[in-house]
Amino acid sequence: DTGVSQNPRHKITKRGQNVTFRCDPISEHNRLYWYRQTLGQGPEFLTYFQNEAQLEKSRLLSDRFSAERPKGSFSTLEIQRTEQGDSAMYLCASKQSTSGDEQFFGPGTRLTVL
Amino acid sequence: KQEVTQIPAALSVPEGENLVLNCSFTDSAIYNLQWFRQDPGKGLTSLLLIQSSQREQTSGRLNASLDKSSGRSTLYIAASQPGDSATYLCALGGTASKLTFGTGTRLQVTL
Numbered sequence: 001d002t003g004v005s006q007n008p009r010h011k012i013t014k015r016g017q018n019v020t021f022r023c024d025p026i027s028e029h030n031r032l033y034w035y036r037q038t039l040g041q042g043p044e045f046l047t048y049f050q051n052e053a054q055l056e057k058s059r060l061l062s063d064r065f066s067a068e069r070p071k072g073s074f075s076t077l078e079i080q081r082t083e084q085g086d087s088a089m090y091l092c093a094s095k096q097s098t099s100g101d102e103q104f105f106g107p108g109t110r111l112t113v114l
Numbered sequence: 115k116q117e118v119t120q121i122p123a124a125l126s127v128p129e130g131e132n133l134v135l136n137c138s139f140t141d142s143a144i145y146n147l148q149w150f151r152q153d154p155g156k157g158l159t160s161l162l163l164i165q166s167s168q169r170e171q172t173s174g175r176l177n178a179s180l181d182k183s184s185g186r187s188t189l190y191i192a193a194s195q196p197g198d199s200a201t202y203l204c205a206l207g208g209t210a211s212k213l214t215f216g217t218g219t220r221l222q223v224t225l
Contacts, residue, residue, distance in 0.1 A: 006157075031211065042118070042203050042215030043158070056210060091157060093213075101146045101165070101207055105158040 002026075004106035006092050012112045013082055020078045021109045025094030032075050033103065034067060036060065037089040049075060050097060082113045116141045116206055120216035127194055128224050135189040135219045137204035142182045146207040149178050149189050151200045152218070158203065162189070194223045 005024045013019050025032045030051050035043035046065070047057045051072040061067075064082075069075040079086055089110050093103040117140040127133050137147075146165050150158040162171045162178040164187070170179040177190040187204055201220045205213040 004157075033212070035213070040217070042205070042217050043213070045212045045214070048210060048212065056212070093158075095211060097211075101211055102148065102160055102163045103211065103213060104160065105150075107157040110155065 004092055004094055004104055006090075006106040006109050008109060009107060010110045010112075012114065014114050015082055015084060017082055018078065018080045019082060019111065020076050021090055021111075022074055022076050023092030023094075023106060024074045025092070026104060027073075029094035029096050029104075030072070031095045031097050032069060033093040033095075034075070034077055035091040035093065037091060037108070038087075043089075043091055046077075079111075082111075084113045087111055087113045116144075116208065116214040118204065118206055118214055118216035120202075120204060120219050122219060123217065124220040124222075126222045126224060129194060129196060131194050131223075132190070132192050133194055133221070135191070135202050135204075135221070137187040137189070137216055139185045139187075139206050139214075141206075142185055144182065144206045144208060145211070147178075147180050147187050148205045148207065148213065149176075149187075150203045150205060152203060153200050161202075191221075194221075196223050196225060199223050 033048040034046040037043040049069040089108045091108045092106045149161045164180045175192040201218040203218045205215045
């Protein structure tokens with residue numbers, strides 16, 4: 001594994017349903033970031049982890065959103081009671097906090113809420 | 115709050131032309147600036163990273179500059195090719211390496 005992976009790549013759901021996305025970072029990276037990108041816009045920061053600790057959450061992350069990184073490796077992002085406004089690309093990125101500043105992004109999960 | 119603007123929003127150029135993409139930002143207290151490429155429906159590919167103490171970085175046909183005092187960065191693409199067609203995003207690195215992105219420039223290179 002040489003990059004960040006995300007699953008699923010696409011998710012279509014009905015309004016009100018819960019969805020969960022997974023991100024597997026580059027194995028030696030201790031920092032993991034979630035971003036959200038809506039059509040025609042740049043990505044916006046949602047939250048980040050250092051190892052298993054969630055250190056910061058954006059105001060964009062409403063109480064319907066929860067993210068975890070239980071063992072300091074993969075992370076999940078859950079959205080409860082989805083709304084049409086949640087439709088977006090959810091991007092995950094990782095980096096090693098002790099070396100360099102470059103973040104490496106996964107391919108994203110495209111969520112469509114009908 | 116950091117505001118990042120990219121101009122133009124869209125650009126179409128013929129193959130072989132040199133071009134410049136612009137990024138401006140409001141808060142010069144940054145750690146670094148990254149330029150990314152995004153193909154339709156895909157994730158982000160990092161192109162260049164400039165540390166706040168640096169003025170420019172080069173990789174192949176790409177050259178990025180950073181002027182913190184004026185809150186500007188440019189991405190120069192030499193001898194453009196159809197394969198360069200994509201959206202180009204600049205992102206400012208702040209505390210904890212959180213990135214603040216611009217809205218991107220959509221580039222089309224025509225034959």
